[in-house]
Amino acid sequence: MKTYARKPDFPTETEIVVTCASGVESALKKEIFRLFQKEVPAINGAITFKGSVSDVVKANLNLRTAERVYIKTGDFEAKSFDELFDGVKAVRWEDFIAADGKVTVNGKCVKSALFSISDCQRIIKKAVADRLCEKFGYNRLPESGAEYHLEFSVFKDRVAVMIDTSGVALHKRGYRDKTGVTPIKETLASAILFYSDFYRIRPFYDPFCGSGTFVIEGARIALNIAPGIDRRFAFNDWKNFDEKLYFSLKQEAADGVRDIKIDFCGSDIDAKAVELAEYHAKRAGVSGAVKFSVKAVKDFKPRQDFGTVVTNPPYGVKASDIRSAEESYKDFGCVMKDFPAWSVFAIVKDGKRFEKFFGRKSDRERKLYNSELECRLKYYYGKNSEKGN
Ligand SMILES: C[S@@+](CC[C@H](N)C(=O)[O-])C[C@H]1O[C@@H](n2cnc3c(N)ncnc32)[C@H](O)[C@@H]1O
Incomplete structure (x- = not known):
């Protein structure tokens, strides 16, 4: 088995998708405007905008009303499993997923020719694995490293595939580890x-x-204590993620605390x-x-x-x-x-x-x-x- 020599780099610009609970979209929209000076509409509980890897970290660290931050990697039409496979395989997964990454897939199908969630999960996983094996020179993905969780949705035959960068949902700030009364998120x-x-x-x-x-x-x-300052995110475990960038943005957030x-x-x-x-x-x-x-x-x-x-x-x-x-x-x-x-x-x-x-x-x-x-x-x-x- 060959080892992969080059450390994959995240693209400089990605499509970022931030999700929130139903009903609080306008609050998230304002937060995104304040943090990124981007005026973007919220559609079905999600706000999408173009940004850098640094924006992915900032969003996870600083957004108080967001549930998760994703990187969108694919958006194409598919009415058959072949089209789904080809569309997913065409994504440059080697830019996002480390050679030892463990890939998991979940998602939903609504009003589409492709309606079996478990079949879509299997096909997507196979397409990603095929691409990575070809690029890294493996017969089989080792999957011995950190998890990269992919979320897909098929809506009216349009497929979207995203990588979850948050891991545990963002409402879990980390300070609440005991429960008693029914708390509000x-x-x-x-x-x-x-x-x-x-x-x-x-x-x-x-x-x-x-x-x-x-x-x-x-x-x-x-x-002005950043909501994500005390917790970890999915990307903290990714070998190919820029740790220095994360620590500098975390420090920047810590320096912003008001006395x-x-x-x-x-x-x-x-x-x-x-x-x-x-x-x-x-x-x-x-x-x-x-x-x-x-x-x-x-x-x-x-x-x-x-x-x-x-x-x-x-x-x-x-x-x-x-x-x-x-x-x-x-x-x-x-x-x-x-x-x-x-x-x-x-x-x-x-x-x-x-x-x-x-x-x-x-x-x-x-x-x-x-x-x-x-x-x-x-x-x-x-x-x-x-x-x-
Ligand atoms: C829905 S819970 C509030 C949960 C809270 N927002 C949180 O995140 O943990 C309602 C609270 O009202 C308290 N409560 C009920 N009757 C009360 C009363 N008459 N005076 C003060 N507190 C009362 C209960 O003890 C309970 O903790």
Whole structure:
């Protein structure tokens, strides 16, 4: 078996695809504009733009609302397995995959002549392996190295093939390693914060903080701590990836941390949840900047005249929990009535029921999905709030 002498180089320009959860595309679009100065539309939960390998790293390290970052390697029409094989084999895989790379494939077929996912997986894998064996001089791929995961989609006979550069989904920042209460995903929490009038120098509170996600994500945004700073990505294991570039961009992100004082707090009726929030805050590097306490929402009294509440009150999904959830909305509404300069942004399962017990019609609402559950983000702007997200 020959060994491959040349270390493959990633092309200088690639097509980057960033995906996000349904409902938060506009938040991701704004983030991409801020990070790359690119105005690109979001289509079916994905934003595609041309960029460099350095942009792939930056996107993974810095985007707070993205689920994954891919490099698109193929985009062609195929109505037969032969066309699929030829289209995949034509891609310059040797530029992306190291000689010892382990190739895995997953995907979906929608409204297409090719409808068997498992057959498409097999054909794609074979086409990639054939190409790499020819280029590297192997009879068989050793596949003894790091994983390169390929995602394909066949939609109306159009095939797209992409390499996943993130690995574990990006909502897993790395600081949350224990679960207790049902937490909101970090990516969705960040998107809701972007939609709110939250701002780093504005007091911030979550009176149903659970494991602390809104307070922690909010503090990390305010202090400019990159969401991916503590975790690894799929490309960290790739021999052919530019490690120096990664470390310099990681350093650049670390240098951007802001040293400012913030007033971000959370409370919850459940002492175990608060303990978890404190533990996560420590792991997320913000424990000195945020405060948590054990408190029922009826005892929440903002200390400042104005500020922002972003929260995820109990949903009352089980019949036995409905009454106590409604009670908590009522308590919450009573407290906020006395603080008209505080804005409230609450993600709830049933918007009408929330309004009824909270005691006010919202100024606006937005449809979002918390995992698979359809929810509403209710907007209540405080007096003099900076609206407009
Ligand atoms: C959906 S969970 C919040 C999850 C949180 N966003 C997270 O990411 O972990 C709702 C939280 O409300 C708390 N809760 C329920 N009733 C409450 C009340 N009356 N006062 C304060 N907290 C309450 C529960 O203990 C639970 O932690």
